[in-house]
Each structure stands twice: as C-alpha cells, then as structure tokens.
Amino acid sequence: MYTRALNGQVSHWFDGLPISRGPLPGSRDADVCIVGAGYTGLWTAYYLKRADPSLRIVVLDARFAGYGASGRNGGWLSGLVPGDRERMARQYGRDGVVAWQRALNDAVDEVIDVAAQEGIDAGIVKGGNLEVARNRAQVRRLAAAVDAERRWQVDGVEVLTKSEAAQRIALDGVISAYYSPHCARIQPAQLVRGLADAVERLGVVIYERSPVTEITAGRAATPWGAVSAPVVLRATEGFTAGLPGLKRRWLPMNSSMIATEPVPESVWAEIGWEGRETLGDTAHGFFYAQRTVDNRIAIGGRSVPYRFGSRTDRDGRVPERTIKNLTATLHSILPQVAHVPIAHGWCGVLAVPRDWEASVDFDPATGLGWAGGYVGHGVTATNLAGRTLTDLVLTRESPLTRLPWVGHECKDWEPEPLRWIGVRGxxxxxxxxDWHEARGTKRTSPIAVVANRITGR
Incomplete structure (x- = not known):
C-alpha cells in the first residue's frame, strides 16, 4: 500500500531530530582534531583514546553525530570490501587483499564486541546475509559471486536452492541464492548514538552544529572559532566535496530508503525471516533490506544517483517518485506486505572515489589524515579504518597499516558537467x-558491461 509517507527528517532510524550537543564555544587547542562525527570519526576517537588516555581529542560535526551516512544507511554490518578486490590485487598483490578481506570479516565481530562492552543497544543480530537472483542473468552473476568469495577465501558461504532460500524468507520469484555468515543486522542510528556517548565517557569532546569551513595543517576552522591540533583527521565521507580543494575528490552518491509500518505477526508467519538476515539481490539497480528491530521492513536502492555540482540532500528529503519506486520493488519481492503502509522515506549520500576504492592515509609531516570513500560498504569498514588511523597516528607498525587501502591514491572526478552526465548515464x-535481463537473456546485458568499463567499476 502506498500512502504519502513521512519524507526526510534525516532518516527513520532517528526518532525525530536528536537533541544536539552544543557548538564549539570558541577557539581552542587539542592533540587531535577529528572532523566528522560519523562512524569513521567516532571509531577513530574511540581507539585513539583507548590507546592513549592522555590525548586531548576534539570531534567537530556540522550538524550532529550520525547526521550523514552513519545514521541513514541500511544497517548492514557486513564484511563487504569497499572496493574491487581483483583491481586492488593487481595493484598491491593478492595476499594483501586476502588479509584485507579477513580483517573486514573480523571487524564485524569487533563491532559486536565493543557494542556489548560499552552497553550499546544497536539491535544487533548476526544473522548473515542472503543474496538472491530472480532471472537467468542474475543467476550467472550470483554463481560468479560465490566463486569469487571462495577464491578470496571467504569461509561459510553456502549456495541455496529456491526452496532452501524460501525456508529463510518467502520471497517471490527467487531462482537461486547464496548465504554468507559475515553480516549482522543493526539499527544504525542507535550504534552511532551509543558510540558517541562511549567516546564522551572516555573524555573525548564532541561539538555539534560546528561546520568546518577549512582544514589545513594544524588547524580546523569553523564559524565559531578554530581547533588547533598537531593532528587533524578528515572523516567527512559524502560531504567531503563541500571542503575547499576537495570538490572533485569523492563524489557524493545518493541512496534512498523506505520503511514500512510494523508488519503484523500474521504476515510475518507467511514471510519467515526469523533469522534476521540482511537481504539483497544481484540486479544492477540492486536493493538492500532488513527486518528491523521493531518488525518493519526497511529497503533501499538508488533513486536520483547524483545531484549536479556535488550538491547534497536537504535533511534526507527524497523525491516522492523514489518512495513509490522502492515501494514497488518491495511489493514485487514480498507481495505479502502489499497492504502494509509505508511509514517513512529518506535518502543520504555515500562517498565514491573515481576508481571506486576506499582509502586510509596519514601524513606525519603535516599531521593530516583521512579515511573514507567506502562506496556504500562503510558500516564495518569504518571500524577497521578507525583502528588503522589509530596505528598510523601513533606510529605503530601493525598488520593493519600494511593493508592495501592504506595510502591508496586515485585521480579526481571529472569537472562538471562531465561527471553529472557520466553518473546519470x-x-x-x-x-x-535490468530491463533487458528481465526479458530472459542468460548473460549480463552488454549495456551493463559497457557502463562498467566506462565508469571504472
């Protein structure tokens, strides 16, 4: 059932706008200044403070902790690599990429453990991930994806028949599926809120409503003053393009979501989904979904993929046609919920580097560092990035500092209007x-093959 749903207000994961912390009250000094109070910034603050409690750490955010992708994402705490493993292996070697994959899988459990230790109730259920194929071309891609997981030594991946998949979730039109154990369902805003509280208990100071207008060596400037620190770390992800000199560094890609009203127990009895697996498909215009803590269905996908000039949304507001399109997608896979109203629609931005590869880096000479460009796979990767930045800042040689994304560089995106034309195209x-493949072709559509080659995916 489509009804005019609540639109924007950041995301459904927040109960309205959270109570904000105060802004920066004036210029001050610190040992470390972190720009961005999302997962990357907060995990970095957490591990730095745990490693050296004497550090004076200040975190600045333009709005509030979790305002960006950290509070708007699909709630997949997964081991998915934020990049292309084959391409990274050609550049840095296979062994390093295998280590990166294993570190990401391990990071799923690291987040779960920290949440338990810090008393963060983020609705975490490690039910794994279910990926489905609904036409013959998708079946071939799914089989290739399984082969790739095994080549990269990802353990626990299971190929499921149509009936085996239906025993988990009674989806419509599924031909085949695979299951990976390396994923947990979370309530993302509860995780970021709890993490912000945890770092404050450790003595980290968070200033919200403090937009950083410029980052230079030793300084982060805001309208209310500047924080001077020998180490300044950028953790701005999809909002990076708004900083001077970084307009073309990472592209702010849009992704959108809807959430239903709570689904009646009688309908859940038909659907199943008792394992709380995260759910996705192998279409090019893919969807991602979860059964939420409060028994709704939240499902996301692409809508308006990119706004001209790297503009971002206004507090998560999304075109009404996107809510309708996502509703149609939901009803096509789960017709059982066709009469359950849609409660909320929203969108957010994720950062995409030109080569679609995330990176972590720190320059000891200038004290400047950053992490991001997670291409939509950042919920777990941010934890690994935070621990890696901690080792880099503290000059600790470790297996994390040798992972292939450390120091990775790529060229900037093309100037406008080329990047708008390219991404929209x-x-x-x-x-x-997807339209072509839905009509019965056995192979990936040549349209998608050409698009992948042009964009570098």
Missing amino acids: MYLAYKAA
Missing part, C-alpha cells in the same frame, strides 16, 4: 540493463 544504462 551510468544509472540509466543499468536500469536499461
């Missing part, structure tokens, strides 16, 4: 490819 091509 790419997603129009993927939409056409």
Whole structure:
C-alpha cells in the first residue's frame, strides 16, 4: 500500500531530530582534531583514546553525530570490501587483499564486541546475509559471486536452492541464492548514538552544529572559532566535496530508503525471516533490506544517483517518485506486505572515489589524515579504518597499516558537467540493463558491461 509517507527528517532510524550537543564555544587547542562525527570519526576517537588516555581529542560535526551516512544507511554490518578486490590485487598483490578481506570479516565481530562492552543497544543480530537472483542473468552473476568469495577465501558461504532460500524468507520469484555468515543486522542510528556517548565517557569532546569551513595543517576552522591540533583527521565521507580543494575528490552518491509500518505477526508467519538476515539481490539497480528491530521492513536502492555540482540532500528529503519506486520493488519481492503502509522515506549520500576504492592515509609531516570513500560498504569498514588511523597516528607498525587501502591514491572526478552526465548515464544504462535481463537473456546485458568499463567499476 502506498500512502504519502513521512519524507526526510534525516532518516527513520532517528526518532525525530536528536537533541544536539552544543557548538564549539570558541577557539581552542587539542592533540587531535577529528572532523566528522560519523562512524569513521567516532571509531577513530574511540581507539585513539583507548590507546592513549592522555590525548586531548576534539570531534567537530556540522550538524550532529550520525547526521550523514552513519545514521541513514541500511544497517548492514557486513564484511563487504569497499572496493574491487581483483583491481586492488593487481595493484598491491593478492595476499594483501586476502588479509584485507579477513580483517573486514573480523571487524564485524569487533563491532559486536565493543557494542556489548560499552552497553550499546544497536539491535544487533548476526544473522548473515542472503543474496538472491530472480532471472537467468542474475543467476550467472550470483554463481560468479560465490566463486569469487571462495577464491578470496571467504569461509561459510553456502549456495541455496529456491526452496532452501524460501525456508529463510518467502520471497517471490527467487531462482537461486547464496548465504554468507559475515553480516549482522543493526539499527544504525542507535550504534552511532551509543558510540558517541562511549567516546564522551572516555573524555573525548564532541561539538555539534560546528561546520568546518577549512582544514589545513594544524588547524580546523569553523564559524565559531578554530581547533588547533598537531593532528587533524578528515572523516567527512559524502560531504567531503563541500571542503575547499576537495570538490572533485569523492563524489557524493545518493541512496534512498523506505520503511514500512510494523508488519503484523500474521504476515510475518507467511514471510519467515526469523533469522534476521540482511537481504539483497544481484540486479544492477540492486536493493538492500532488513527486518528491523521493531518488525518493519526497511529497503533501499538508488533513486536520483547524483545531484549536479556535488550538491547534497536537504535533511534526507527524497523525491516522492523514489518512495513509490522502492515501494514497488518491495511489493514485487514480498507481495505479502502489499497492504502494509509505508511509514517513512529518506535518502543520504555515500562517498565514491573515481576508481571506486576506499582509502586510509596519514601524513606525519603535516599531521593530516583521512579515511573514507567506502562506496556504500562503510558500516564495518569504518571500524577497521578507525583502528588503522589509530596505528598510523601513533606510529605503530601493525598488520593493519600494511593493508592495501592504506595510502591508496586515485585521480579526481571529472569537472562538471562531465561527471553529472557520466553518473546519470551510468544509472540509466543499468536500469536499461535490468530491463533487458528481465526479458530472459542468460548473460549480463552488454549495456551493463559497457557502463562498467566506462565508469571504472
């Protein structure tokens, strides 16, 4: 059932706008200044303070902790690599990428353990991830994905028949599926809120409503004053393009979500989903979904993929047609909920580097560092990035500092209007490819193959 849902207000994961912390009250000094109070910034603050309690750490955010992708994502705490393993292996070697994959899988459990230790109730259920194929071309891609997981030594991956998949979730039109244990369902805003509280208990100071207008060596400037620190770390992800000199560094890609009203128990009895697996598919215009803590269904996908000039949304507001499109996607896979109203729609931005590879780096000479560009796979990767930045800042040689994304560089995106034309064209091509494949072709549509080559995916 489509009804006019609540639109924007950041995301459904927040109960309205949270009570904000105060802004920076004036210029001050610190040992470490972190720009961005999302997962990356907060995990970095957490591990730095745990490693050296004497550090004076200040975190600045333009709005409030979790305002960006950390509080708007699909709630997949997964071992998915934020990049292309084959491409990274060609550049840095296979062994390093295998280590990166294993570190990400281990990071799923690290987040779960820290949440338990810090008393963070983020609705975590490690039910794994279910990926499904609904036409013959998707079946081939799914089989290739399983082969790739095994080549990269990802353990526990199971191929499921149609009936085996239906025993987990009674989805419509599924032909085949695979299951990976390396994923947990979370309530993302509760995780970021709890993490912010945890770092404050450790003595980290968070200033909200303090937009950073410029980052230079030893200084982060805001309208209310500046924080001077020998170490300044950028953790701004999808909002990076708003900083001077970084307009083309990472592209702010849009992704959108909807959440239903709570689904009646009688309908859950038909659907199943008792394991709380996260759910996705192998279409080019893919969806991602979860059964929420309060028994709704939250499902996301692409809508308006990119706004001209790297503009971002206004507090998560999304076009009404996107809510309708996502509703149609939901009803096509789970017709059992066709009469359950949609409660909320929202969107957010994720950072995409030109080569679609995330990176972590720190320059001891300038004291400047950063992490991000997670291409939509950042919930777990941010934890690994925070621990890696901690080792880099403290000059600790470790297995984390030798992972292939450390120091990785890529070129900037093209100037406008080329990047707008390119990104919009790419997603129009993927939409056409999905249409083509739905009509029965056995192979990946050549439209998608060409789009991948042009965009570097």
